[in-house]
Amino acid sequence: MNAATPSFSPLYQQIKALLVQGLQSGEWQPGQAIPSETELASRYRVSQGTVRKAIDEMAADNLLVRRQGKGTFVATHAEQRTQYRFLRLVPDTATRSPLQRRLLDCKRQRAPADVARALELRAGEAAVQVRRLLLAPDESAAGGPAQPVVLDDLWLPGLPFKGLTLERMENWRGPLYRLFEAEFSVHMVRAEEKLRAVAAAADDAALLGVAPGTPLLSVERLSFTYGDKPVELRRGLYLTQAHHYRNTLM
C-alpha cells in the first residue's frame, strides 16, 4: 500500500487519492457503481472501515453518492435532484420550474488572454465559445411568451471539447453538464463564482428584453473537474426582477 503511494498521509487519504484517480481516468463513469466497500478493502489490503472513511469524504465532496442496499455510485449531473446543482437562481415565488434554453452561438476560436489564464491554456490556444439564453416559462394564466432571465457566455478548452457543435447541444435533452459528462468525459465537480451588480449594456439588454442600464447580476463562474483542473469559464448576466440568487452560509 505504502509502496504505491510513497508520500506519507493517513491510509484513508491514500485510498481516497486512488479512488479519485479511478474517477479521473474514467475507470468508473458517472452514474455507474464503484466496487463495494468489502471488495475495495480486500483490493487495497485495508479494513472496510478505512475504505468507508475515504468514501465518506468523497460523498461529502459530492464525488460519490451512497445508496443504502444498492451500492456507491459516481456522482452525475443527470439526476433530477442535481439537475441544476450549480444554478443558484430561483424564482421569487412558486416552485422552480425547468428553464428553457435558447442557443445563440457556438464558435471555435483562439482563447483571449484572460480566458486562457483562467483555463490554464497556452496563449492563443483553441477554445470554444458558447452563448445562450435561459428563459423562464410564463407563469401567468394567459401563458404568454417565455421571459429571458439569464444570458450566458461559456468558454471551454478546445482540446477536450473537440466536436462540440451547436447542433449537438440543440439536440441534447437535459443539462449541459450532463452532455459534457456523457460526450466529452468532463465532469464538473465544483465551481467558484464571483458576483457583481452591473448595468445592462445595450446589446445584452436587447437579448434579455430589458432597458439598457437595467441592473443585472453578473456571475463569473470558473468550474473545475477532478483534480481541481479548471475546464469552464462562464460569464452570466442574471435578471433579478422576479428571481434571486440563493445562497446558504455555514
Add this chain to the structure above:
Amino acid sequence: MNAATPSFSPLYQQIKALLVQGLQSGEWQPGQAIPSETELASRYRVSQGTVRKAIDEMAADNLLVRRQGKGTFVATHAEQRTQYRFLRLVPDTATRSPLQRRLLDCKRQRAPADVARALELRAGEAAVQVRRLLLAPDESAAGGPAQPVVLDDLWLPGLPFKGLTLERMENWRGPLYRLFEAEFSVHMVRAEEKLRAVAAAADDAALLGVAPGTPLLSVERLSFTYGDKPVELRRGLYLTQAHHYRNTLM
C-alpha cells in the same frame, strides 16, 4: 439512553441532539472546550466511536471545532479565521483588509410585518433596528478617505437583544456577531442569503457616496442560531465596483 430520547434514530444522532441541546442551553459557551470524547462516552454510556461520529457531524456543521491534542471547542465568531465567516464580499485585488465600521442608527421599535414574519415574532412585537456602513480603507499610496462599500440594515428580535445600544456597539472591538455571542448569548450558526442587482435609491446612494441609480448588490440575509431559530434579518447593499461577492459551489 433510549429512555432519555424516545424517538428512534441512530445512537450518534441522539448524542448529537443532546450535545446541541447543551450548546443551546448555554452549558458550554462559545470558545470553551466541551468534555473529552471518553468522558462523553462514559457519561452517555456509549462507545467513544459513537460520540466521535456525533462530534464529527457537528464539526462539519461548524458547531464545534476540533483541536488535536487539546480538545473540542464550541465554535465562536471570535477567531481570526472566522472573523468574517458570513461576509462574502472581497476586494478584487490584494488581500482582504479589515473593514471599518460606522454605526448610523440603533433604535427599538415594533417589527414591521415582513420582519416579524421572518424572525417569527408576533405582529408588532419589539425589535431592534441597526443601520451601519462598512468602509474599505483606501489602498492607494496617498491614503485618502475610506470608501463605503456596504450599507447594512439589521433587524433583531427585541427580547434576546434587550440592552443593545449604539454605544455598546461603538465601544465593541471585533465582529458584531462576537458581541451578540458574548453579551446576548446569541450565536449565529448559519444563514440564508438572497441576492439581487438593484439600482441605488437617492438616500442609499448618498450614504455610499455614489450616484443614484448605480447598480448595487442587494443581499438579504436571514441568520439562524442553534435549532434553526431565526434571530437576525439583515438587508445589505454592496458596492461592487472594486469588490465582488465570492461563492463556492460544491
Add this chain to the structure above:
DNA sequence: CAGTGGTCTAGACCACTAG
C-alpha cells in the same frame, strides 16, 4: 435470500499539546 451500505463496539496505537 444474498449483497449492499449503516451503525456500534472494543481495543490498539499514533500524533499533537502542554505542564
Add this chain to the structure above:
DNA sequence: TAGTGGTCTAGACCACTGA
C-alpha cells in the same frame, strides 16, 4: 508524561434493495 483527538482494525449486527 498524561491527556487529548486521529487512525486503523476486526467483528457483530441492523436496514435497505432487488432477485
